[in-house]
Amino acid sequence: EASKTSNFLRQIIEHDLDKGTYASRRWAGSPGDAAHHAAGEPDPAKIRTRFPPEPNGYLHVGHAKSICINFGLARDYGGVCHLRFDDTNPEKEDQEYVNSIIDAVRWLGFDWSQPGNSQPYQASDYFGFMYRAAEALIEAGHAYVDEQTAEEMRANRGDFGKPGVDSPYRSRSPAENLARFRQMRDGALPDGAAVLRAKIDMASPNINLRDPAIYRIKHAEHHHTGNQWCIYPMYTFAHPIEDALEQITHSICTLEFEDQRPFYDWLLQRLIEGGLLAAPAPHQYEFARLNLTYVVTSKRKLAQLVNEGKVNGWDDPRMPTIVGLRRRGYTPESLQLFAERIGVTKSDSWIDYSTLEGCLRETLETTAHRGMVVLNPVKLVLTNWDEVMGAGHLEPCTLPALPHPPEGVASPLRHFQIGKEVWIEREDFAEVPPKGYKRLFPGNKVRLKGGYVIECTGCTKDANGHITEVLATVVPDTKSGTPGADSVKVKAAITWVGVSDGVQAEVRMYDRLFSDAQPDAGGKDFLQALNPNSLKVVTAIIEPSLAHAQPDAKFQFERHGYFVADRVDHALGKPVFNLAVGLKDSWG
Ligand code: ATP
Ligand code: MG
Ligand code: MG
Numbered sequence: 001e002a003s004k005t006s007n008f009l010r011q012i013i014e015h016d017l018d019k020g021t022y023a024s025r026r027w028a029g030s031p032g033d034a035a036h037h038a039a040g041e042p043d044p045a046k047i048r049t050r051f052p053p054e055p056n057g058y059l060h061v062g063h064a065k066s067i068c069i070n071f072g073l074a075r076d077y078g079g080v081c082h083l084r085f086d087d088t089n090p091e092k093e094d095q096e097y098v099n100s101i102i103d104a105v106r107w108l109g110f111d112w113s114q115p116g117n118s119q120p121y122q123a124s125d126y127f128g129f130m131y132r133a134a135e136a137l138i139e140a141g142h143a144y145v146d147e148q149t150a151e152e153m154r155a156n157r158g159d160f161g162k163p164g165v166d167s168p169y170r171s172r173s174p175a176e177n178l179a180r181f182r183q184m185r186d187g188a189l190p191d192g193a194a195v196l197r198a199k200i201d202m203a204s205p206n207i208n209l210r211d212p213a214i215y216r217i218k219h220a221e222h223h224h225t226g227n228q229w230c231i232y233p234m235y236t237f238a239h240p241i242e243d244a245l246e247q248i249t250h251s252i253c254t255l256e257f258e259d260q261r262p263f264y265d266w267l268l269q270r271l272i273e274g275g276l277l278a279a280p281a282p283h284q285y286e287f288a289r290l291n292l293t294y295v296v297t298s299k300r301k302l303a304q305l306v307n308e309g310k311v312n313g314w315d316d317p318r319m320p321t322i323v324g325l326r327r328r329g330y331t332p333e334s335l336q337l338f339a340e341r342i343g344v345t346k347s348d349s350w351i352d353y354s355t356l357e358g359c360l361r362e363t364l365e366t367t368a369h370r371g372m373v374v375l376n377p378v379k380l381v382l383t384n385w386d387e388v389m390g391a392g393h394l395e396p397c398t399l400p401a402l403p404h405p406p407e408g409v410a411s412p413l414r415h416f417q418i419g420k421e422v423w424i425e426r427e428d429f430a431e432v433p434p435k436g437y438k439r440l441f442p443g444n445k446v447r448l449k450g451g452y453v454i455e456c457t458g459c460t461k462d463a464n465g466h467i468t469e470v471l472a473t474v475v476p477d478t479k480s481g482t483p484g485a486d487s488v489k490v491k492a493a494i495t496w497v498g499v500s501d502g503v504q505a506e507v508r509m510y511d512r513l514f515s516d517a518q519p520d521a522g523g524k525d526f527l528q529a530l531n532p533n534s535l536k537v538v539t540a541i542i543e544p545s546l547a548h549a550q551p552d553a554k555f556q557f558e559r560h561g562y563f564v565a566d567r568v569d570h571a572l573g574k575p576v577f578n579l580a581v582g583l584k585d586s587w588g
Contacts, residue, residue, distance in 0.1 A: 065338075084123065122224060220232075288348045310527070448494060
């Protein structure tokens with residue numbers, strides 16, 4: 001697609017589609033192998049990508065990048081992207097995470113369903129095939145059961161520049177290996193007593209090729225297969241098989257897996273030779289993971305923040321999880337824009353957090369309704385109101401909800417009213433104005449935005465000298481939108497909310513969770529970098545239109561920034577808003 005910026009993945013895909021790299025591909029497995037295998041014979045004209053999370057935690061902004069890349073490529077090239085749960089590690093996985101991942105991918109705007117198949121794929125459906133593949137490798141002399149201790153295995157693996165040492169079990173016959181492997185499967189051996197290893201090369205300069213373990217014993221219940229298995233495939237063995245069974249064409253992962261690619265290729269070639277899989281094999285491509293300043297993107301560290309009570313759960317609006325970003329007010333469009341803007345590269349770098357914030361601002365600028373909110377209120381009394389407007393008079397006012405609506409769309413109007421008393425920001429009054437100050441000080445005139453021009457006359461104070469009320473007079477016939485509006489020139493318009501119709505709201509002012517731009521770089525203790533002021537809760541006064549917000553609705557609080565009605569805690573009669581992101585131009 002011409003509108004999308006090209007990158008190395010797009011070039012590879014365009015080349016493969018052009019050359020028909022996968023055009024000859026035929027399904028080789030038997031139909032029962034992949035329970036959810038939906039497509040039957042592959043469509044050679046289509047690319048297939050996949051997003052393969054392990055359901056052991058909540059997805060974060062780095063996963064959002066991977067989702068947007070994989071689903072985005074499939075969408076742009078008329079292909080298919082599979083959502084696949086890489087559930088080969090029974091002890092750490094849970095249905096709760098499966099559900100949250102499904103929600104996150106859907107919310108981001110992507111869909112994996114194909115005609116006749118709306119289920120996500122799951123690696124555990126292939127355990128039967130993987131087991132047969134392991135036996136086939138053993139029979140062909142490509143795998144053996146090793147009964148060295150874990151320490152012996154580690155020691156004998158060697159190191160960079162130092163070749164490994166063959167295991168004493170390496171020369172067992174296929175028949176012996178097969179019998180022992182079946183004993184592993186049948187539960188005759190305890191956890192850790194033996195592993196199945198691929199037989200490749202103990203002297204390979206690539207340590208990943210020094211007879212990697214491919215199956216281990218784990219007497220553990222699996223959230224999907226229950227107690228059917230007590231041996232489980234290792235990730236490095238399972239993943240290429242998952243890709244091949246699902247006829248993935250382009251298997252896209254992060255750079256840490258680059259050294260695993262030779263094993264990925266080795267394994268699939270052996271299984272193609274053995275007739276278990278069809279050529280051509282899927283191919284792995286690596287891109288740079290997302291490193292975002294001021295956040296950590298490791299499920300383990302995010303879990304620590306939750307478990308140690310540093311944040312209020314996985315969906316705390318300060319968390320870089322997708323549920324956290326969503327609760328903070330991020331939109332799917334903003335995350336898609338972010339993924340597009342940061343692009344796909346082959347070298348690691350850091351992306352500045354402000355890039356993410358800029359994408360949110362851009363998507364909310366034209367869509368978020370405006371509203372006036374006073375975050376730090378002081379009462380303003382219009383001392384001549386009763387005399388010039390009538391005692392107790394309330395004057396209806398309106399402003400557009402969208403100052404720059406899209407072409408041909410009329411902005412809805414917000415309705416509110418002005419009376420003798422209104423709330424203003426404390427910082428909008430100065431008894432003695434600093435140089436250049438244009439807001440309220442004795443003798444100065446300003447406009448109450450959408451209301452009248454007023455002239456400040458002073459203030460009242462309590463015994464401690466604390467300002468309790470600001471005093472002003474209203475200038476009649478200057479109401480916004482009336483012919484007299486321009487009769488008095490003023491240098492500033494300030495935001496306000498009427499005392500008669502303003503509503504109290506809880507507003508959660510969020511700042512960055514960490515004070516350090518790279519909280520976990522170089523093995524630093526990220527908990528030491530927590531920002532102690534990342535949340536400040538204020539009681540604000542909001543205009544009436546905001547009091548009727550639906551949960552999850554986004555607004556621009558004029559001059560303050562973009563806010564969202566909290567998905568969880570906001571309710572009619574009990575408004576709660578979260579700061580999503582500040583405005584680009586800070587208030588002058
Ligand atoms: P974590 O390190 O947070 O535990 P993971 O990589 O182990 O994440 P998986 O569930 O295995 O989590 O990830 C699913 C997919 O998301 C993988 O293809 C992985 O490469 C990708 N991914 C994970 N983190 C990032 C990131 N920071 N940037 C881009 N892609 C990522
Ligand atoms: Mg992983
Ligand atoms: Mg990881």
